[in-house]
Amino acid sequence: MSSVLPEAFLDKMQQLLGEEYPAFMASYEKPRYYGLRVNTNKVSLAAFSKYNPFTLSPIPWAPEGFYYQEEDRPGKHPYYHAGLYYIQEPSAMMPVELLGVVPGDRVLDLCAAPGGKSTQIASKLQGLGLLAANDNAGERVKALAKNLELAGVSNAIVLNEWPASLVRSFPSFFDKILIDAPCSGEGMFRKDEEMAKQWEKHSVEKCVLMQRDILAHAAALLAPGGRIVYSTCTFSPEENEGMIAEFLSGHPDFRVAVIPASLGLAPGRADWLAPSGRYTPESAAQVAAAGRIWPHLMQGEGHFFAVLEHSGSTGEAAPADEDAGGALRRARAQPRGRKGGGGWKQAADETELTREEAEQVERFMRLTLTRPLPGKLMKYGSHVYLQPPGVPRLDTLKVIRPGWFIGTLKKNRFEPSHPLALGLKADEAVRRVDLPSTEPEAIRYLKGETLEISASLILTALDPKPDEEGWTKGYCLVCVDGFPLGWGKWRDGMLKNEYPAGWRWT
Numbered sequence: 226m227s228s229v230l231p232e233a234f235l236d237k238m239q240q241l242l243g244e245e246y247p248a249f250m251a252s253y254e255k256p257r258y259y260g261l262r263v264n265t266n267k268v269s270l271a272a273f274s275k276y277n278p279f280t281l282s283p284i285p286w287a288p289e290g291f292y293y294q295e296e297d298r299p300g301k302h303p304y305y306h307a308g309l310y311y312i313q314e315p316s317a318m319m320p321v322e323l324l325g326v327v328p329g330d331r332v333l334d335l336c337a338a339p340g341g342k343s344t345q346i347a348s349k350l351q352g353l354g355l356l357a358a359n360d361n362a363g364e365r366v367k368a369l370a371k372n373l374e375l376a377g378v379s380n381a382i383v384l385n386e387w388p389a390s391l392v393r394s395f396p397s398f399f400d401k402i403l404i405d406a407p408c409s410g411e412g413m414f415r416k417d418e419e420m421a422k423q424w425e426k427h428s429v430e431k432c433v434l435m436q437r438d439i440l441a442h443a444a445a446l447l448a449p450g451g452r453i454v455y456s457t458c459t460f461s462p463e464e465n466e467g468m469i470a471e472f473l474s475g476h477p478d479f480r481v482a483v484i485p486a487s488l489g490l491a492p493g494r495a496d497w498l499a500p501s502g503r504y505t506p507e508s509a510a511q512v513a514a515a516g517r518i519w520p521h522l523m524q525g526e527g528h529f530f531a532v533l534e535h536s537g538s539t540g541e542a543a544p545a546d547e548d549a550g551g552a553l554r555r556a557r558a559q560p561r562g563r564k565g566g567g568g569w570k571q572a573a574d575e576t577e578l579t580r581e582e583a584e585q586v587e588r589f590m591r592l593t594l595t596r597p598l599p600g601k602l603m604k605y606g607s608h609v610y611l612q613p614p615g616v617p618r619l620d621t622l623k624v625i626r627p628g629w630f631i632g633t634l635k636k637n638r639f640e641p642s643h644p645l646a647l648g649l650k651a652d653e654a655v656r657r658v659d660l661p662s663t664e665p666e667a668i669r670y671l672k673g674e675t676l677e678i679s680a681s682l683i684l685t686a687l688d689p690k691p692d693e694e695g696w697t698k699g700y701c702l703v704c705v706d707g708f709p710l711g712w713g714k715w716r717d718g719m720l721k722n723e724y725p726a727g728w729r730w731t
């Protein structure tokens with residue numbers, strides 16, 4: 226593999242690493258690592274270990290993360306379609322671990338597509354608080370929305386914005402912000418040879434410009450006392466230590482928090498920073514507290530991480546042992562800013578359902594679900610969403626999902642969405658059918674086939690069971706080993722397949 230690495234990159238790494246360079250180069254001849262992360266929003270680790278069909282071993286820095294073997298192919302299992310895990314490079318699980326998310330936090334994932342870290346944040350939130358997942362790339366943001374829906378996330382909004390535009394709607398709003406920055410990707414060359422081929426000498430300078438802009442706006446989006454994690458998958462000091470030193474020089478109310486030694490990270494390389502007019506010697510010295518994953522030292526691809534803590538509105542540093550929820554409580558006490566003017570995408574009152582529309586949704590819920598769902602009902606066009614509490618007005622922003630997409634208003638009826646099915650627990654549906662993952666029916670369902678299912682196989686969480694004739698007829702949640710896959714419509718022994726075409730097993 227080392228033959229595809231660009232000469233200029235190799236020269237640079239040799240200069241930086243000195244004696245360590247041969248060990249670094251030897252890592253390119255070793256196979257890459259494969260990782261998956263269990264979605265604890267849907268299944269506990271203990272329950273997953275009972276069902277797990279793969280050969281897994283734990284990733285030391287991520288409690289929900291596991292290495293798997295290449296031949297396991299977890300993307301080709303019905304559990305993938307139930308959103309029970311996300312396939313993610315092991316090092317990429319570190320930034321969210323460092324963010325210290327607790328249920329109830331307001332979290333912004335600023336550069337979020339395709340959503341690996343957003344789904345991890347959502348697992349940590351456990352359905353409480355708010356995740357705002359944003360990416361400025363129009364195509365990539367669609368994958369982000371889909372991955373959040375597959376993961377069954379009900380408390381997220383998805384935005385397609387530039388950071389500067391977010392500041393107008395969310396000034397000093399978020400308790401935690403993740404910046405998984407666009408970068409020159411040098412740490413990914415072993416995983417993806419194409420990235421090595423695309424690397425060019427000037428990519429670092431281009432990325433630095435983007436990173437500077439993103440970091441500056443993130444500071445304005447953070448609540449007093451909040452935390453930013455900045456991460457890249459590249460080695461270049463300009464995009465890492467240099468960027469952080471520069472940020473600290475312009476933002477004296479932030480400091481780099483020390484990363485627990487138990488995570489086993491190599492330190493930030495303050496010694497790689499030459500004197501520069503862009504940062505002070507004091508800021509440069511602080512970056513030693515940042516962390517790096519080196520492919521020759523740990524079982525993952527190359528990454529950089531810095532935890533940036535805001536000192537709090539009083540100007541005093543937050544106590545080191547304060548729990549992450551402390552930042553949240555302080556932040557909650559702050560008055561929140563409201564939107565700025567200009568460029569309305571949809572007037573606020575257009576998002577309200579008419580009485581008839583609200584009744585249609587309510588009727589569906591009563592007939593199909595065992596309990597009402599929390600959140601504020603709203604519509605964008607004919608699409609109905611449940612928005613988590615605490616979201617300010619979004620009408621100046623490009624909104625991809627203003628909340629959990631639960632269904633569509635049709636003429637005189639409400640049609641449930643696929644994301645609604647994926648965000649439910651099996652016992653929340655009045656009717657469900659449970660397909661074993663070991664039988665072919667689960668895959669036949671995922672391929673879009675109609676299934677023959679006798680009435681005796683329609684289960685319900687209602688106790689006592691409904692006694693009216695024909696209760697088994699209607700929308701039925703199709704599950705694999707007890708985990709929702711999607712909707713079917715049952716009638717007279719046939720389960721009409723409602724699995725959407727764009728999601729099907731191929």
Ligand SMILES: C[S@@+](CC[C@H](N)C(=O)[O-])C[C@H]1O[C@@H](n2cnc3c(N)ncnc32)[C@H](O)[C@@H]1O
Pocket residue numbers: 317335336337338339340341342343359360361362365386387388405406407408435439
């Ligand atoms: C490293 S990738 C993010 C990967 C993602 N966090 C994950 O775990 O799946 C960086 C992302 O930043 C986005 N991006 C680039 N410039 C941006 C900007 N100015 N504002 C917001 N997002 C940006 C890119 O479109 C890209 O999707």
